[in-house]
Amino acid sequence: MVGNGRQDKQFGTGRMACSHAQDDTGTLTFGLLDEEGVAYVEIERGRRYAFFTDSSICIGCKACEVACKEWNGVPDDGFVFRATSYDNTGHLGSDTWRHVAFIEQDGRWLMSSDVCKHCTHAACLDVCPTGALFRTEFDTVVVQPDICNGCGYCVPACPFGVIERRESDGRAWKCTMCYDRLRGGMEPACAKACPTDSIQFGPLDELRERAQARLDRLHADGVEEARLYGESPDDGVGGTGAFFLLLDDPEVYGLPPDPVVTTRDLPQMWRWAGGAALTLVGAAMASFLRRR
Amino acid sequence: MTEAEFRSYYGQPVLKPPNWHEPHMPVYLYLGGLSGASSVMAAMARMSGHDRLALAARIAAFAGAGVGSGFLISELGRPERFLHMLRVLKFTSPMSVGSWTLAAHGGLTAACLLSAVTGRLRLAGDAATVASVVTGPIMATYTGVLLADTAVPAWHGARRELPFLFVGSALASAGAVGMLTTPRQEAAPARTAATVGAVLETAAGFVMERRLGIEGEPYRKGRAGLLMKASRGLTLGGGLLATVAGRSRALTALSGLAITAGALCTRFGMLEAGRASALDPRYTVVPQRERAGGLTVVPDPGSSQA
Numbered sequence: 001m002v003g004n005g006r007q008d009k010q011f012g013t014g015r016m017a018c019s020h021a022q023d024d025t026g027t028l029t030f031g032l033l034d035e036e037g038v039a040y041v042e043i044e045r046g047r048r049y050a051f052f053t054d055s056s057i058c059i060g061c062k063a064c065e066v067a068c069k070e071w072n073g074v075p076d077d078g079f080v081f082r083a084t085s086y087d088n089t090g091h092l093g094s095d096t097w098r099h100v101a102f103i104e105q106d107g108r109w110l111m112s113s114d115v116c117k118h119c120t121h122a123a124c125l126d127v128c129p130t131g132a133l134f135r136t137e138f139d140t141v142v143v144q145p146d147i148c149n150g151c152g153y154c155v156p157a158c159p160f161g162v163i164e165r166r167e168s169d170g171r172a173w174k175c176t177m178c179y180d181r182l183r184g185g186m187e188p189a190c191a192k193a194c195p196t197d198s199i200q201f202g203p204l205d206e207l208r209e210r211a212q213a214r215l216d217r218l219h220a221d222g223v224e225e226a227r228l229y230g231e232s233p234d235d236g237v238g239g240t241g242a243f244f245l246l247l248d249d250p251e252v253y254g255l256p257p258d259p260v261v262t263t264r265d266l267p268q269m270w271r272w273a274g275g276a277a278l279t280l281v282g283a284a285m286a287s288f289l290r291r292r
Numbered sequence: 293m294t295e296a297e298f299r300s301y302y303g304q305p306v307l308k309p310p311n312w313h314e315p316h317m318p319v320y321l322y323l324g325g326l327s328g329a330s331s332v333m334a335a336m337a338r339m340s341g342h343d344r345l346a347l348a349a350r351i352a353a354f355a356g357a358g359v360g361s362g363f364l365i366s367e368l369g370r371p372e373r374f375l376h377m378l379r380v381l382k383f384t385s386p387m388s389v390g391s392w393t394l395a396a397h398g399g400l401t402a403a404c405l406l407s408a409v410t411g412r413l414r415l416a417g418d419a420a421t422v423a424s425v426v427t428g429p430i431m432a433t434y435t436g437v438l439l440a441d442t443a444v445p446a447w448h449g450a451r452r453e454l455p456f457l458f459v460g461s462a463l464a465s466a467g468a469v470g471m472l473t474t475p476r477q478e479a480a481p482a483r484t485a486a487t488v489g490a491v492l493e494t495a496a497g498f499v500m501e502r503r504l505g506i507e508g509e510p511y512r513k514g515r516a517g518l519l520m521k522a523s524r525g526l527t528l529g530g531g532l533l534a535t536v537a538g539r540s541r542a543l544t545a546l547s548g549l550a551i552t553a554g555a556l557c558t559r560f561g562m563l564e565a566g567r568a569s570a571l572d573p574r575y576t577v578v579p580q581r582e583r584a585g586g587l588t589v590v591p592d593p594g595s596s597q598a
């Protein structure tokens with residue numbers, strides 16, 4: 001942590017035992033060891049932190065969903081047998097901040113833990129009229145529950161269908177990337193709980209390098225269908241702060257193939273609205289020019 | 293791509309549908325437009341000496357903004373926090389711009405009406421009327437931007453036409469209310485406005501549906517399709533009827549009520565189409581997949597962004 005000189009030793013040793021974290025990149029970002037051999041990481045304010053979810057090693061245990069609910073006190077989202085797959089959560093929403101998708105295909109099962117993307121250009125944040133949604137010192141996007149007045153505008157604005165208004169308390173809710181834990185020097189609950197390190201947390205730039213190395217490795221192993229999703233700063237949302245390694249097209253996982261932050265087109269939209277406004281004044285004026 | 297190749301996660305929506313409540317949101321859209329166009333009409337009527345029509349338009353402008361605000365506030369998940377809308381002014385948020393506009397417009401229309409009714413501070417009242425010629429058109433158009441600035445394909449795809457559709461509908465609504473509340477011999481400009489507005493709305497709707505590809509489907513199908521069809525019939529019928537409505541009270545009533553009903557159908561239809569558009573993953577995935585260029589893009593390991 002910056003400022004108080006406290007050393008954070010919250011990152012568990014479980015990470016050290018994971019061979020995945022020691023693959024051919026040779027870098028172990030979280031592999032800092034203190035004198036007692038306990039791994040830790042420093043979480044600095046002003047740096048961009050992210051999730052890299054490697055779906056190729058997700059085992060669908062849903063520990064992330066449970067850890068998220070436990071830590072954040074997220075209400076029950078209903079227990080439903082959907083009869084389509086082992087997915088009994090369904091989708092992200094006000095009461096589901098991590099969602100494990102199950103795709104049962106011939107010969108293989110795909111599993112992936114979805115989460116808020118913490119976009120570089122976040123539509124929810126752009127359109128929020130109260131300033132309840134804000135960008136934190138970790139470059140994540142968080143709703144302030146004491147400010148949100150439940151206007152619901154962020155809901156259709158999100159190109160990923162993540163944020164939702166909780167009708168029972170009237171406010172919008174979504175993943176905070178465990179803002180409180182980050183401030184306390186701890187990694188988010190879902191990443192902490194993930195037993196296979198499918199969910200990795202860290203500085204975005206380092207995760208992008210690690211993801212690229214993992215992708216290269218998979219391609220070298222002949223897993224041609226592996227691709228990264230959300231990692232490119234050139235995409236329609238400027239890259240996401242939660243990106244993924246997928247084994248099929250994004251839409252198969254319920255993700256949009258080419259998401260766009262619609263505020264990108266806002267200047268154009270205001271120009272059309274300006275034309276319409278002038279038309280209104282002109283048409284009203286013309287209505288009075290005729291007979292008395 | 294053909295639709296046979298379309299894939300999704302068990303047919304579930306990619307987007308979250310707008311969860312604005314009915315009738316609050318669509319009725320606000322109607323009242324906000326009515327108020328905005330009425331204030332413009334009030335100023336024109338005042339300047340051209342149609343004093344009876346000016347008074348009616350001022351009342352409509354104030355009532356639309358006042359009652360509309362009530363609907364808007366009761367729509368909030370936390371109505372007691374409505375003043376949080378004025379915590380910040382954000383130009384990236386059409387709702388923020390709209391809230392500030394509504395606050396200003398509500399104040400101006402109240403001042404206009406107060407001065408007209410009491411006969412005091414007439415200069416200030418007229419100044420407020422002139423100022424509301426600025427806020428009024430924003431009231432009538434920002435809602436188009438509000439809907440268009442979302443990920444909902446049917447709304448974002450229609451971003452060019454939406455403000456014109458809403459402006460046409462607002463002008464027709466203001467004309468309809470004007471002719472319903474003003475003696476016939478003084479309501480000629482209101483009737484003209486009703487016809488012009490109805491034609492403008494119909495034209496914008498026509499262009500919108502012609503230009504939109506698959507994104508435009510929700511405007512033609514299901515409940516939204518019925519509402520949009522009803523809207524078109526009522527608006528155009530009422531608008532054309534307005535050209536001869538000066539002949540009798542019955543024709544005036546018929547025309548005015550048809551236009552009002554049509555304008556309400558437009559708003560309910562727009563909201564419903566947006567919901568249907570967000571709930572069917574086809575409308576999200578197919579256009580994006582076309583944009584992204586075909587299926588199964590396997591990235592080249594050498595060129596990917598690290």
